[in-house]
Each structure stands twice: as structure tokens, then as C-alpha cells.
Amino acid sequence: MADDAGLALNTQDLVVEFENFTPVRGISVKIREGSTVAVMGRSGSGKSTFIKAASGVIPATSGEVRIFGRLLGPLNNRELRRLRKVCGFVFQDAALWQNMSVYRNLALPLEQHYPELSNAERDKKIRRAVERIRFTDDLNLRPASLSAGEAKLVAFVRAILTEPKLLILDEPTTFVDRTGVDRILSMLRQLKDDGTTLVVVSHNATVVSQLADEIIVIDEGELLIHGTPDRVAASDNPVVRDIVSDVLDQAATFDSDILSLLGEIDDEG
Amino acid sequence: MLEAVGERVLRAPKELLYALGFMVEIVRNIPAYFRMQRRGGGGGVLKMQILFTGVNALSIVAVLSLAIGAVIIIQGLSILPQLGQGQLIYTILIAVITRELGPILTAFIVIARSGTAISTELGGMVVDHQIEAYMATGLNPITYLAVPRVLGVVISLALLNIYFNFFGLVGSFLVTQLVQPLALEEYLFGLYGSVTLRDFIASFAKSIVFGIIIGSVATYQGLSVERAGTEVPIRAIKAVGQGITLTVIANAAITLVSYL
């Protein structure tokens, strides 16, 4: 499809239905390769379910999902693996595998996607990534003994270790302390510079305001608006305003210099 | 009320079909599991499953089969000679221990211990999104989680059945010595005379089938948890109920077929 050229993620009338409610009711979005998109919405708006379905982590009830032009759905194990290599996912609650050590949690995706790596190379890669987020605990611990914030950092490392071209993050900064957020932020910025497409669900004003090229606002399972931060900020939909202004206000309060910087960029653009 | 019954009836075949499909999916994924094992993945799940399901259940299996074997011998030796049919004791021992109780009692023990454990563990993994994390990493949960558990249950059950036979036939002989001494040669000779290859095959086939049933039901119920932690115990109870029901039905079917 010609339309799909240059698109990292493309959903068409995506619907997710559970037994007694429908969190996603027909969302169509196109996300360009290399862009960074913030997905926003109130709690329970269906944004988490949407990005899970959009990345194929949970099955869609109806509608289409294409990741780099490839239609999700009838994939066999090998195709699924290939797709997973290009599409990383960070879960809101870390979702570390409790039955293995932190180290194994990090090593397993590498073994899965880079079977050609030797044990030493894999070990080196893991040590380096752990160093970058300054995770200092024993890697042989079980995830259950980590704090929520540490677990989140490990989950983040697990997702980026395999160097995906599309990284989807569900609230990567909740439970993480301020220095942790800074580290995640700097790594995300670097990923962005390297051309990784980022889709971030976040309420964190700093993350949104510093990184997002585009903002998607979802409410009650439907897409309210998809556009540049300016366009979204300018929306006269009261719900959009409510959600976004809150973020922008927070951003102004906590990080005014970055906001002004963002403003300068916008001015130039 | 009417509606509820109707709905249940209509849903039952659909669920059964889905469960059967799941079982087929597990069997279909066994080669994928071994490919993954060769690549060095899999992380010893199979080994741990055999340790927990097989080795750790050995003591209870041993006690159970010792007691049952001893009871059969003692009862048999006190009743059968009165009818002039002392030799029948061996036929009865083989029929009861090898063909029937061996497979089914070990199956019950495994359902109670590991069926619940597996469905609870997998259910918990669903609840805190670990399954989704496997999906996101490109690891098929069936291949990575269900297959080694089912295989572990199958292997453990077959091995436990052998141990059940060992303790039931050999161990119970020792117990009997305390009550009613019997020459070992006489006992072994009697057993040799009554056992057939068919008995072994029937017993082994039962263990394999029961293992597939128990493993599939437990993993299926575990993975059927949708979101809430409260679903986990409900699914574990279902795993036990369905496991026992299906095992008993399969047992009757295999016994029937093996005597045709």
C-alpha cells in the first residue's frame, strides 16, 4: 500500500472488546517512522488497551493493525518473532518475569532475537545497558525483590536492549524517582535521535513536552484529536483542553525553561 | 433461569471445541519447543516441572501404593484360597495396580498438586501481564509456557506410574511379610505368570493420555484468566474439576478399548 510507505504504525478502525465492555471503539491513526507520539487521555480512557492492541500484544476484536506495513493477525511463530524484534513494548507495571532472575529477564529477549550472539557478547550488552540506567542491584535477584521504580527501569532496559525500530511505552515514568525519570528521558531522547519511532503513553508533562512531535488524545475509547502539540493545544474541544492544558500547565510549573525552549522551536517551525 | 441454562448449554460445546483446539495447538507446538531448547532457550522449565510434579510427589505416591498393594495382597490371601483360587491374587494385583489404580491415582495426585499449581502460576502471570510481556518479546506463550509444562506433567506422570507399580508390587510384598509370610520366589513367579505386555501398554498409554489431559486443562485454565486476581482460584478449581472428570472418562474409554 502506497499509503503505508514511511509509516511505523497504522491502525484502521481498531476495536477491542472484552466480555462486558469495549475499551477501544474504532481508532484509526497513522504514525510516521521516526516520529515521537504521546498518547494521552484520562484514566480508563482506553489508551493502554489501544497501544497494546496496536502493538499486537493483545488481539484486536476487529480492525487492522500494520506495523511497518505488515498486517498483524495471521502470523506464524517466525513472523511474530521478526515483528517483535522491530517493535518493543514497555508495560505500565513492568511485567517482569517473576520466575527468573533480573539478569535472565534481560537476557531472554536477546537470546530470542539475537541468537547469533555469544554468551560473552550478550553479557557485555546487558552490563552496558544496566550501567546506563545506573541500576546497581544484584542482577541475580528475583524481580519480586525490586522496588516498583527499579522494576520499571529494568523493564525499560529489557525493551530497548533488542534495539527495536518502534518502541511503545505505557507510562514509562510512573513509580520512577526523579533521577530515574531523567535517565529514561535522556535515553529516550537518544533513541529519538537514532531514528526510533516512539509511542509514549504518559501523564508526565516533562516527557510529553520534551519529546512529543505529535499528541494523540483518546477518550472513552475514541480518538479525539491527533496532531502537533500546538494544534492540540489550540483545540476548542473541552475534553482535549482539559487533558492537555493540565499537562501543559504542569509542564509550565515544573519545567518552564523547557516549555519556553519548546516554544522557541515551535516559533522557528 | 431458562435463559441461563440455555446459554450454558450453547456455550459448553463452544468451550469444549476451543479447549480441544488448545490441546491440538500444544501438540503442534512441541517441535517448536524442542527447536527453542536446541537454541538454548526455554530456561529449564521442563526440568523444574518434572522436579516439582514428579520427584516431589514421589513420597506420597510411594506411601499410597505401598498401602494399597499391601491391602490387596492381604485381602486376596485371606479370601481367595477359600475359593481355591489363590493364584488369582496376581491377576488381581496386575489388574488393580498396573492397569487401573497406577495411572488414575497418580493422575489424581498430580491434578491436586501440579494441576492447581500450574493454573495458579499461569493465572498469576496473566494478571500481572507477564504473558503479554512474553507476547511482546515474540515468545509464544504456548510454546514457551504451556508445552514444557504439559510435557513435564506427561513425563512425570509416566514415571510416577512406574514408581507406583514398583512400590505397589514389590514394596507391598515386603509389607505383607509382616502379616503373612510368602516366599519371594513364589510371589515373583506368580506375577510373571499373570502379567502381559498388554497390561504394560495399557497402563503406559493411560499415563500419557492423562498427562496430556491434566497438563492441557491446567495450562488452559491458567491462561484463561483475563484480568482479575480473583479469577485465579476459580480457574484453579475448574482445572481440578475438569481434570478429574476428563481423566476418569478417558480411563473408562481406554480400559474399554484395551479389553476389546
Add this chain to the structure above:
Amino acid sequence: MKFRIRFATQIVGAFTILAVLFVIVLMVAIGTGQGWFEPRYEYSTELSSASGLNIGMSVDFRGFEVGRVTNITLNEDNNVDVTFNIRERYVHLVTKGSLVELASNPILGGTLVLHRGTRSSEPLEQFSVIPEWNSQIGRAIREVGFVERSQPPDPISTVLAELDPLLASISEILGSTELILDTLAGTLDGTVTEGPVAETVAQVLSLLSTVEARLEQTESLLAGSDDLLVSVNRIADNAAAASDEFRDPAGIVPRLLGASGTLATLFDDDNVLFDEILDIFASINSTLDELNEVARFAGSQTPQFAAIIEEGREAIIVGQDVLTGLRNNPLLRGGIPERIDQPSNVESFREAQF
């Protein structure tokens, strides 16, 4: 617990290897015991009925399993072709003159018993037909003594197998006795002036010797078995006594015939002879009653026993009637008294269901 997890691989390995070892040892032990790894030679036989026979049934020799029944089919002559195999180490038992016999009883099921031929020590070729014990060829082989009867597997089958020819002989004797009595009566009436009395009596005597031989055989077979068969033993004793009396040189038959071979003696010595004959018949009758009991115990499978016994009893009743008639001969006494018929439980030998 920690220990188990650290050495999980070793423990699981040991767990598996032990179980597999146990199975292998058991398989080898049972396999060699039952001859799984031993070549087997195939033979066949023909039986009149497959009842009590099934595939997988053991072929026994003196209580040892020497082979197994492998196939049963109904052939064109409505007989049953039975294929069975014999383990290599026992194949020397299958020689010229060997017979097989289906020994089945309702309680224990059955076995195919192999009887060793004594004609040569050379084993029969594979796929040979081994005659059945009671078949014509089987009887012929037994008569010339080319076969050695092996220990039957259980007393009940033995008794049943032995009773069958015994009853047949008794029935034959009774038939002949009836003939003698008829001739006697005819002679007395004057309707038969010179009959084959001597011939008939000689026939009876030879039959009696057969019966006696059979009874001895039965007795020796039954010698080992205990309480279950006491009554059968007693029957055999009774019958032997009766037979002895018949054969006694000073006994009834010579006396019946008299020194001159006439029937004069019948009218002498105050009915002593009549009474003796009646006693003998009474004892045979009671013997038959007891046999009837045994036959009933042996099960409904064998209605022919009951029928034969019933027929024998009828013959005796006729004999008794004739003798009573003789005693009450109008020349000496007067008339045949009214008899109250005992109801028979089997209509006749021919009507009995087989």
C-alpha cells in the same frame, strides 16, 4: 528445598533413570519368563466347538504354559480350526502321536492341554495338524498307546472328561442288559426257543471289563483330589462293586446261565437270584442318581450327562419290571404290580438340548 533446586538436573536424571531401569529389568525378567524373545512354532488342530476357547489362552503341558492360542476360525465343515504356537524350548513335546485337548470348565476358564506323543522323539514340523484328544484319530492314537496323557490342569475338568466315556459305557451295558432280560422273558414265555443269550451275556461281560478299566483310571486320577470329589469316588466304587458282582465266577451271570446254559436255575433256590439281580439294579440305580447329582453340579453345560443317566435309569426300570414280572410269573406267582412312575427331569437323551 534449596538443595533440590540446585541439583534439579541430577535429581530429575536419577528419577528418570531409576524408573526406566525398573521397567527394563521387569520387561526382561517377564519377557524371558514368558518367552517373548523366544521363537515360536505354529501348529493347528480342529475342535468340534470353540466354546470355552479364546485367543491368547495358554497351551499347557503338565500345568506349564508351553504356548498360546493365536487364532480361532470356523471352517467349512462347521468345525473350529485352532492355531496355536509352542515355545521353542517345549517344541520337543510336539511329536508324532501328540494330541491336544480343550480342558475348560465354567469356573476357571480353560487351557488347551498338550499330550506328548511317545512314538518318536523327533518334533513335528511347523504348521502340522495335531489331532484333538476325543476326535476319531485321537481315539485311535490313544488306543495304540502312542500318546502319554499329561497331568490334566484341574480336577473338575478331569472328572467331566472321565465321566463322559464312563457314562457312555454304562449306558451301553444297560442296553445290553435290557436285551438279555428281553431274551430271558421271551424264553420264559416260550416265544424265543433258542436265543443269543450266551452271546449277549458275553458282550456284556466284555463291556463290563471296559467299564472297570475306566473306573480304575478315573479312580487313580481322582486319588489326589480331596473332599470335592469324594462323592465321585463313591460312585466309582459302587459301579466297580456292581461290575465285580457281574464278573464273579460264582456270581449272578454264571448262575443265571446255569451249568447247562439254560435258564433252569432261575426257578430254583427261592428267588435268591431274583433278589440279587434286583439288588444289583438298585445299586446301579442309586449310582446313577449320584452321578446325576455330580452332573448337575458340573453345570448346565453338560446336559448330555443327565440325559444319559436318565436313559440308563429308564433301562433299569424296565429291567426291574421284567424281573419283577419274572418273579411274579403267573406260573409261580401272579402278575406285574402297578408301579408309580418317578417323574424324569430330562425327557430323553435325544430331546435333551446340546
